[in-house]
Amino acid sequence: MSEELNRISLTIPENLLDQLDEVLEKKDYSSRSEAIRDALRDFLTDYRWKEELKGKQRGVVVMVYDYDVKGLNKKLLDIQHEERDLIKSVQHLHVGRHECMEAIIANGLGERIRDLTDSLKSLDGVKQVKLAVVGR
Numbered sequence: 001m002s003e004e005l006n007r008i009s010l011t012i013p014e015n016l017l018d019q020l021d022e023v024l025e026k027k028d029y030s031s032r033s034e035a036i037r038d039a040l041r042d043f044l045t046d047y048r049w050k051e052e053l054k055g056k057q058r059g060v061v062v063m064v065y066d067y068d069v070k071g072l073n074k075k076l077l078d079i080q081h082e083e084r085d086l087i088k089s090v091q092h093l094h095v096g097r098h099e100c101m102e103a104i105i106a107n108g109l110g111e112r113i114r115d116l117t118d119s120l121k122s123l124d125g126v127k128q129v130k131l132a133v134v135g136r
């Protein structure tokens with residue numbers, strides 16, 4: 001049984017589109033739509049998984065950001081100091097001329113680790129945030 005398809009239009013930065021096309025070339029995607037559908041499924045799976053995080057958990061939040069974005073460093077520090085009982089360790093790596101990577105090790109309630117991840121993700125200048133939770 002085939003699913004009914006709906007058409008939507010999408011506005012994305014050129015750089016992101018270039019990266020998508022590079023992946024299309026390397027993988028066996030027949031169209032951009034197919035690749036975006038796959039990415040959207042991953043996004044939704046990830047979203048549901050995070051919504052279900054409950055109880056004591058431990059994990060690592062890895063993020064990449066542009067330290068040149070005005071006010072970003074202060075916001076990152078504010079968030080990390082607010083969550084100092086949740087955050088056990090922070091590893092900082094200078095990965096590019098203006099790019100930093102941080103691995104934040106957290107131990108505490110899953111909901112709080114999820115909220116921390118979401119608040120970092122929402123900041124202007126934060127390019128990527130990934131959360132990995134490991135079993136107890």
Ligand code: NI
Binds near residue numbers: 067
């Ligand atoms: Ni740095």
